[in-house]
Amino acid sequence: MTMQIMMADAAHGRIADRLVEFGPELDVLTLGADGTVRRGPDVLPEAFVDPEVFWISADLFRSGQLQDFLGRILRGRRARWAQVFLAGLDNPVFGSIMARGVRLTKSSAQAPAIAEFVLCHALSLLHPIAEQRLAQDERKWRYLGFREIAATRWLLVGFGAIGLEIAHRARPFGVHLTAIRRRAGPSAEADVVRPTEALLASLPDADVVILACALNSRTRGIAGADFFRAMKPGSLLINIARGALVDDDALRAGLDRGQPRHAVLDAFSEEPLPTDSWLWAHPAVRVTAHCSNAGDGVQDRGDALFLENLRRYLARAPLLNEADIADTGA
Amino acid sequence: MTMQIMMADAAHGRIADRLVEFGPELDVLTLGADGTVRRGPDVLPEAFVDPEVFWISADLFRSGQLQDFLGRILRGRRARWAQVFLAGLDNPVFGSIMARGVRLTKSSAQAPAIAEFVLCHALSLLHPIAEQRLAQDERKWRYLGFREIAATRWLLVGFGAIGLEIAHRARPFGVHLTAIRRRAGPSAEADVVRPTEALLASLPDADVVILACALNSRTRGIAGADFFRAMKPGSLLINIARGALVDDDALRAGLDRGQPRHAVLDAFSEEPLPTDSWLWAHPAVRVTAHCSNAGDGVQDRGDALFLENLRRYLARAPLLNEADIADTGA
Numbered sequence: 001m002t003m004q005i006m007m008a009d010a011a012h013g014r015i016a017d018r019l020v021e022f023g024p025e026l027d028v029l030t031l032g033a034d035g036t037v038r039r040g041p042d043v044l045p046e047a048f049v050d051p052e053v054f055w056i057s058a059d060l061f062r063s064g065q066l067q068d069f070l071g072r073i074l075r076g077r078r079a080r081w082a083q084v085f086l087a088g089l090d091n092p093v094f095g096s097i098m099a100r101g102v103r104l105t106k107s108s109a110q111a112p113a114i115a116e117f118v119l120c121h122a123l124s125l126l127h128p129i130a131e132q133r134l135a136q137d138e139r140k141w142r143y144l145g146f147r148e149i150a151a152t153r154w155l156l157v158g159f160g161a162i163g164l165e166i167a168h169r170a171r172p173f174g175v176h177l178t179a180i181r182r183r184a185g186p187s188a189e190a191d192v193v194r195p196t197e198a199l200l201a202s203l204p205d206a207d208v209v210i211l212a213c214a215l216n217s218r219t220r221g222i223a224g225a226d227f228f229r230a231m232k233p234g235s236l237l238i239n240i241a242r243g244a245l246v247d248d249d250a251l252r253a254g255l256d257r258g259q260p261r262h263a264v265l266d267a268f269s270e271e272p273l274p275t276d277s278w279l280w281a282h283p284a285v286r287v288t289a290h291c292s293n294a295g296d297g298v299q300d301r302g303d304a305l306f307l308e309n310l311r312r313y314l315a316r317a318p319l320l321n322e323a324d325i326a327d328t329g330a
Numbered sequence: 331m332t333m334q335i336m337m338a339d340a341a342h343g344r345i346a347d348r349l350v351e352f353g354p355e356l357d358v359l360t361l362g363a364d365g366t367v368r369r370g371p372d373v374l375p376e377a378f379v380d381p382e383v384f385w386i387s388a389d390l391f392r393s394g395q396l397q398d399f400l401g402r403i404l405r406g407r408r409a410r411w412a413q414v415f416l417a418g419l420d421n422p423v424f425g426s427i428m429a430r431g432v433r434l435t436k437s438s439a440q441a442p443a444i445a446e447f448v449l450c451h452a453l454s455l456l457h458p459i460a461e462q463r464l465a466q467d468e469r470k471w472r473y474l475g476f477r478e479i480a481a482t483r484w485l486l487v488g489f490g491a492i493g494l495e496i497a498h499r500a501r502p503f504g505v506h507l508t509a510i511r512r513r514a515g516p517s518a519e520a521d522v523v524r525p526t527e528a529l530l531a532s533l534p535d536a537d538v539v540i541l542a543c544a545l546n547s548r549t550r551g552i553a554g555a556d557f558f559r560a561m562k563p564g565s566l567l568i569n570i571a572r573g574a575l576v577d578d579d580a581l582r583a584g585l586d587r588g589q590p591r592h593a594v595l596d597a598f599s600e601e602p603l604p605t606d607s608w609l610w611a612h613p614a615v616r617v618t619a620h621c622s623n624a625g626d627g628v629q630d631r632g633d634a635l636f637l638e639n640l641r642r643y644l645a646r647a648p649l650l651n652e653a654d655i656a657d658t659g660a
Contacts, residue, residue, distance in 0.1 A: 124454035132618045139610045141602035141619045148625040149446050169502050272471035280469045288462045289471045295478040
């Protein structure tokens with residue numbers, strides 16, 4: 001018995017040869033940029049389209065077909081599982097899809113790229129690179145000491161795929177790493193793991209605080225006035241998750257006190273960030289255009305993850321990165 | 331039988347309690363900032379001063395007493411071993427000391443700090459942090475892609491303590507790391523280890539090239555015209571070793587061709603770097619004042635290394651970081 005599976009034509013172009021290995025039972029349908037659904041070269045009438053599996057790749061976002069594709073899943077009678085290219089599923093549509101009994105798996109393909117982004121920004125701010133530049137501009141031979149990264153303490157708020165990739169790169173520097181996650185309990189990848197309730201108590205020690213958690217009803221505005229009052233003076237905040245985790249007014253008041261000293265923000269409550277936002281010009285803020293995930297390895301890792309999960313789905317094995325309802329903004 | 335051991339008064343102040351554990355056979359002499367040698371509180375006449383062991387700590391450099399201290403080792407009749415605070419022993423005086431049969435051990439205490447410096451600079455140049463800054467200054471929401479660090483190839487010229495610390499921090503990013511060292515042969519810390527003769531053949535593939543070798547007759551000017559012609563266009567050169575490894579005219583010609591695209595230089599043929607050097611103002615060059623070693627953990631690690639080597643010396647065990655003649659500029 002065959003199983004219908006649907007994906008963007010562009011995604012199919014990259015993985016067609018690997019799909020062949022799954023055998024003739026896989027009935028692969030492709031959505032073209034023109035909106036037609038095809039089986040091989042032939043257009044398939046919509047009456048015959050009712051996939052069980054969907055690969056929601058970033059191609060659909062780029063071609064403007066994401067909403068159409070998600071609508072197909074919401075309406076699909078046989079829909080059972082969709083692999084999503086996103087790491088965060090806080091858009092309410094994903095809650096609706098899960099409410100229909102469709103399993104969703106998130107992507108971890110961005111995680112290595114985002115971890116690189118975090119390390120590059122953190123390291124460029126922890127060492128006195130800006131002061132070195134000033135000395136050079138003044139042609140001054142100035143021996144500038146630095147606090148070693150090895151002596152810093154990092155706090156990861158959220159410890160999913162992204163947090164793990166950050167930890168993997170940061171800990172060889174000798175940093176002390178505390179992870180906050182819903183389900184506490186030890187991890188070989190962190191020095192300490194604490195539950196969400198311990199967040200405020202963990203902030204005063206942290207030199208680097210990284211927001212890497214899902215946005216949902218319990219995390220919305222988690223970085224508010226209390227959060228910033230608890231931050232260590234001179235610390236660094238990096239948000240590569242969702243803008244709505246942060247209360248921007250509280251952030252501004254915190255920056256004025258040096259709690260934190262610097263903020264690197266890749267996500268905002270409104271995107272694109274409005275041209276008149278104060279964030280653009282604040283001397284202690286680095287603004288990036290939600291591009292911490294813009295690594296050139298993301299697409300290949302995403303395709304590979306979908307194929308691995310497809311193999312698992314067919315074998316009725318546990319799927320990688322399966323979402324639960326707390327991932328969906330609920 | 332007691333053994334005379336000599337160090338700066340400042341170093342003694344830090345480690346006196348740990349020296350006690352070695353027992354009363356250790357006859358500790360201290361050199362004060364006033365030039366007097368003391369045993370405890372008492373000034374010891376020079377006729378009774380003839381140490382077997384010396385701890386050449388950075389305190390002596392800072393107090394301007396380094397030459398005096400080295401002179402004592404050169405003249406000492408009983409001198410057998412000196413621990414040096416430096417990672418590189420290319421100053422000719424160390425060759426003279428070794429020629430007298432005195433064993434020298436280098437320091438690896440700077441290595442973690444220097445590795446941090448290398449990673450901070452490399453990462454801040456590999457990702458598009460400068461382009462992100464430009465977009466922010468223009469209030470442009472610009473999705474800037476990046477080549478992942480995971481896809482880059484690094485070439486370490488020299489694979490001693492510093493090279494190992496660099497590898498330890500770089501490899502978790504997934505980089506491909508080739509190490510060049512005098513004695514080839516596999517290492518668990520590198521993807522490939524090649525002998526010095528393979529340097530030119532290794533350059534065309536390398537995105538990041540780090541000079542981390544000793545300066546001696548075979549390495550002087552190793553980064554000359556041939557070296558830069560073999561570099562990968564768009565690559566990055568980092569020199570945290572010695573300025574005389576690099577032919578500055580050849581570097582300038584290389585930079586004009588983008589071979590390398592950027593250079594981070596912490597060591598120069600003449601230090602301090604003369605105010606009129608072209609290096610200060612070249613847009614593709616970062617100049618730092620030989621301060622890659624300026625981490626706040628260096629002093630404690632140096633003291634700990636001396637104490638560990640003292641323990642080994644007394645036990646007639648192999649010393650850590652023992653220099654050979656190729657380390658001494660010969």
